[in-house]
Amino acid sequence: MFENLKPVAIDPILGLMTAFKADNRSEKIDLGVGVYQDDQGRTPVMASVKEAESRLMTLETTKSYQGMAGDADYNQRMLSLLFGEDHPILASGRVKSIQAPGGSGALRVGAEVVRKARPESALWVGVPTWPNHIPLLGSAGFDIKQYPYYDMATREINIQAMMDTLRKVPAGDMVLLHGCCHNPTGADLTNKQWDDIADLALERGFIPFIDTAYQGLGDGLDEDAYGMRMMANRLPELVVASSCSKNFGLYRERTGSITFVAATSERAEVVISQAMSTARSIYSMPPAHGALLVSMVLGDQHLHQQWQAELEEVRLRISSMRSLLCDSLENNATGMDFSHIKRQKGMFSFLGISTSQLERLRSEFGIYIVSSTRVNLAGVNSNNIGYLSNSLRTVLE
Ligand SMILES: Cc1ncc(COP(=O)(O)O)c(C=O)c1O
Structure with missing residues (x-):
């Protein structure tokens, strides 16, 4: 064979x-x-992660299965990190998140769920994008289309060409955006450009799929989250894949989240049940260690500050x-x-x-x-x- x-x-x-x-x-x-x-x-x-690791050594009492959604505490704390403690979306019940094996696992689960929801949707990615986006998202079966992003000559985002293409994206298609610290170009959207894309998403009916793998490495934890926080306020639906590989230095622990904003809290429950069933059919459950560390760091005032x-x-x-x-x-x-x-x-x-x-x-x-x-x-x-x-x-x- x-x-x-x-x-x-x-x-x-x-x-x-x-x-x-x-x-x-x-x-x-x-x-x-x-x-x-x-x-x-x-x-x-990181010293904060190391300290959490040593506390976990004594506190951890079991290695039993954790379930498809991973650690509930981690999921809750990640939502606060992504959207900010006081974001209205958190109280609305319209946002739900599950732990995923790194940002890569999150992207794949998100893609599979969207494919189940609307198999005819295409996914639009910027040129260039992180090369692994193509196999990760394409393997879910997406028809991948491209919009221009970076202009090598001016070394800036070609915002005019990008917006011209997005203006033609059909309703129901997904548009992949980098939350911050664009990989590979380092050229990030301004807040105004994020606002304009949100206007267009509302007008055209496309749905942003935000990949945020570097929150905190650009302008700061809150500043780097502008696009997704604003879009969660304004748009009925949104998908966010996030990673703790870089901002917690947890690369090999495979720690990430896939987050869905749905039009109602009832819909969000349905989406997350699909995400769990998707996880079950691929890897069953995410690894626990990294998420337990993140949860401990974010949940302890001293470690959080550190x-x-x-x-x-x-x-x-x-x-x-x-x-x-x-x-x-x-x-x-x-x-x-x-x-x-x-x-x-x-x-x-x-x-x-x-x-x-x-x-x-x-x-x-x-x-x-x-x-x-x-x-x-x-x-x-x-x-x-x-x-x-x-x-x-x-x-x-
Ligand atoms: C843009 C982007 N998305 C996602 C990821 C995936 O990160 P992870 O290592 O958590 O799977 C990376 C990693 O380099 C990345 O650069």
């Missing part, structure tokens, strides 16, 4: 990671893989690396405009250099960047920034 299978090409990012590991130059830099790194180049466990301070440190470090890199490239007179790096948000931006320049960075300087030229700004630190900008100047000369 297995002779029928053809090998699948290794994911380019994983291939890059392997090449990086095998490179024995001490000055090598990895700007490819999408995880946060501190100024020492480590991806540490986590917010740690997250703020992450956010400010990325933003300061963005500014420093941009300034150092300008001082190095590369002849190219890198000011977008300073303007954009979250971990990623496109460098916008050529394939041969990218290749030289890797072969001559041990600087690893994916072929789209997306760089992880969290891979930049005070030790490597000088080397990075000098190397860039050399390949751009």
Whole structure:
């Protein structure tokens, strides 16, 4: 039987990671893989999470099954984190959430539920988007269509072209939007642009599907939630996939949520029963550990404050690396405009250099960047920034 299978090409990012590991130059830099790194180049466990972990060791009394929705406390606390404690949607009963295995699991469950609700709906994704959106959402059976998002020439969102396309989206189709810290471009919608898209969704009848994997890494926990909070206020229906991988540093614990806003509380109950049945048919139940940690951190005043301070440190470090890199490239007179790096948000931006320049960075300087030229700004630190900008100047000369 297995002779029928053809090998699948290794994911380019994983291939890059392997090449990086095998490179024995001490000055090598990895700007490819999408995880946060501190100024020492480590991806540490947050102290608040570590403390929750040690408390959990003594408090946890069972490893028995938890159920398809995961931890009820986690689900409630995640809703408050996403929408804010006092958001009217929370009291309305129109919003319901279940735990999911990471943001990826959340996207898939959300997609399956929407497909059951309206099999004829297409899903519109921006160009470019996180490459994994296509297999994750496409495997649910969606017809995937595209709207223009980023303009490589201006290094800004092509809002005119985006809105022109969204104006033609048929009623009932889904439109995927990145909540904040757009991956791969770092170009986020302004609040006004979010408002305009909500107007259009109301007018056209399309339904936003928001993927929020970086809440707190852009402008702050509340600021980064503007789009989904406003849309939950204004629109009858909404789907939100969220992840704790980045803002809690829980990558391998696979901790996320899928959240549905429905027109009535009765409908929300029905939707969530479908989400649970979907989970049952794919993986049965989400893993418990990460969600128990998040729930403990968010539910304890001291740990909550500590986590917010740690997250703020992450956010400010990325933003300061963005500014420093941009300034150092300008001082190095590369002849190219890198000011977008300073303007954009979250971990990623496109460098916008050529394939041969990218290749030289890797072969001559041990600087690893994916072929789209997306760089992880969290891979930049005070030790490597000088080397990075000098190397860039050399390949751009
Ligand atoms: C835009 C976006 N959505 C979703 C995810 C999925 O995150 P998780 O690791 O929690 O599955 C990522 C991870 O990189 C992402 O960048």
